[in-house]
Amino acid sequence: MFELEFPGRDELERRHFLKVMGGASSLGMASILFGPDLMKRVEAATEKTAGLDPKDVAQNEAFWREIQQAFTVSRGLINLNNGAVGSSPEVVTESMIRYLWQQEDAPPFQRRILGARMETVRNALAQLFGADPEEIAIMRNTTEAMQTVLLGLDFKPGDEVLTTGHDYFSLVGALDRREARDDIVVKKIEVPVPPKSMDELVAAFERGITDHTRLILVSHPVNFTGQFFPVKRICDLAHRRGIEVAVDGAHSFAHLDFKHQDLDCDYYATSLHKWLFAPKGTGMLYVRRDKINKVWPLLYASNRMDNNIRKFESIGTRAYGPFLGIGEAVAFHNGIGPKRKEERLRYLKHYWADRLGALPKITFYSSLDSEMGCAIATVGIGGVNARALGTYLWDKHQILTSAVTRMGINGLRITPSLYTTLEELDVFCDIMEHIAKNGLPSS
Ligand SMILES: Cc1ncc(COP(=O)(O)O)c(C=O)c1O
Structure with missing residues (x-):
């Protein structure tokens, strides 16, 4: 399920971090990010941890003290509910504000200027997820991204969608509404809390599949326990029977170090404001290239866009700040190193x-x-x-x-x-x- 560390990767991450920080410096952002002294301390910290096993770096308080300083959280409270929405590092918040100011400068032109930069963000997300940019839509959250798939696929009466009682309420709710509207069958399997092994979870899905199953909706980690599901094994099982798999990755993207090939799902939705620490109201939808055509967008898009992943982004006028701030969040994430x-x-x-x-x-x-x-x-x-x-x-x-x-x-x-x-x-x-x-x- 997880990408294995390969020799030299840590060093690459370290270099990338220094490059990101160096880039920030040259843009005059170093002081926004950490302040010049702190910046030197961070560089020194990453130098010292180069080549170390991420499990060892995990316990290196000197290193993490520097990272902690990149956030603007107040210490008058102890927030242990970061699963709901993540706090962004200062560099992300500041960038979003910059883009918002920029949009105020002749707003009609900004659609073209800032809109073009959405493609840079798309590329960065695609690289992080290990997918083609033409399979990545930039959305507002998991709710929007996953409901695009759940409400946008054609089903016939009697078709079954298999999910669990542990999947997110609004997504299972969307399926329940389709059951009422389109006469499909939504089956929710029972899952032990906590399970003894991943085998138990695979077996529960295997038992739930019938000849009518068309789609499986599965959480990568579950919302209220953080339990991982063996998504790759569930996808293998489903694909052998011609069933598609939609993965709710609200909690997995930029939390776990993995790529699309480690899941091999057909659809994947996530909220970038959780673990990527991107601005609030940002999410991502992955749709396997050959399936884009058959998913109807929730909002109108011209039929010329039928095979274009951007058809899922046709929401009209938008604030570009949050979406472009995703770029800084990706750079910050890569700088630390996903495995670390x-x-x-x-x-x-x-x-x-x-x-x-x-x-x-x-x-x-x-x-x-x-x-x-x-x-x-x-x-x-x-x-x-x-x-x-x-x-x-x-x-x-x-x-x-x-x-x-x-x-x-x-x-x-x-x-x-x-x-x-x-x-x-x-x-x-x-x-x-x-x-x-x-x-x-x-x-
Ligand atoms: C597993 C899971 N799926 C979907 C969502 C919905 O996320 P959002 O509100 O960002 O759309 C959440 C939110 O916590 C979640 O935990």
């Missing part, structure tokens, strides 16, 4: 989860196996209502989490990000430990 970022996020998860896991009364609804998850895990305390716990953490300690009380889960989804410090995780763990021993204080 993945391993740091996994390390942060283990930092708090391993400590809490040693306590009595703690229940994990996410597997802590590396193959099964990365940054996200959902944890509960026996006898403590998760919603009350989440409210207490926020009201009394300014710690932001996401309560999950569905599918038999009574837990908090905990999602640190790259800017999260170990000290912040210690504060969270101290409080959770106290509650696990003494219960939730009455207000």
Whole structure:
């Protein structure tokens, strides 16, 4: 599922980082990004970590301290709900503001000038995903990108779409509406929480497939537990039977280090404002080249565009700032190095989860196996209502989490990000430990 590290890649990432930072310097952006002194410290940090295994770099606090400084988050609260929407580094926010100002300068011309730069962003996304730019549409989020596919494919009455009870509510909801409108059948398979192995998940899909199955909708990681699904194996299974696979990658793009070939799906949708840290309201849709023609766009596009991926972007006048800011987000991501970022996020998860896991009364609804998850895990305390716990953490300690009380889960989804410090995780763990021993204080 994951791309293997190859010798020299770390060095390439390091050089790329220095190039990105050097490019920022020459554009006068270094001070926006880090300030000149900090810039030198970051360069020194990347020099020192060159050639090291990403798993080792994941534990190198000196390196990550420099990266943390690239974000503008306030430390008066501890945000452990980065799974919802990610905070952007300053370089991304600043670029978006620059583009917004630029658009104000003779706005009618900017459609041509800034619009042309969307192609540069498309190329950058295509390279990161390992796809042809002609298969990449720049969208506003996963909701829009995935519903384009779910509502845009032709189905006959009786055709089946197979998904799980763990897939995102608005996407399963869109399928439910098609069931009502077009007489298709939407089958939702049960998934264990957490599963013991990936084999269990493949077997659940295999059991759900019938002669009428036309499409599978599967989350790459699931929203409320962070559970990975073995997408490549599900695609292989489906393709052998002529079934297409649409992957909800809201949580996987720029979180895990992978390329399209590691999934081999037909459709893939993601929100770039989650793990790529791109401006809010940005997403991406991948459609396999030979399938573009058969997916109807949600909004009107001329029939001359039938085979053109840009037909999915025909939303009329738009603000270019957020979309062009994706370019800076990709550069920042590549500069750190996708594998280093993945391993740091996994390390942060283990930092708090391993400590809490040693306590009595703690229940994990996410597997802590590396193959099964990365940054996200959902944890509960026996006898403590998760919603009350989440409210207490926020009201009394300014710690932001996401309560999950569905599918038999009574837990908090905990999602640190790259800017999260170990000290912040210690504060969270101290409080959770106290509650696990003494219960939730009455207000
Ligand atoms: C698995 C999954 N799919 C889809 C979405 C929808 O994302 P967006 O609101 O960015 O469209 C989310 C949002 O959290 C999600 O977690």
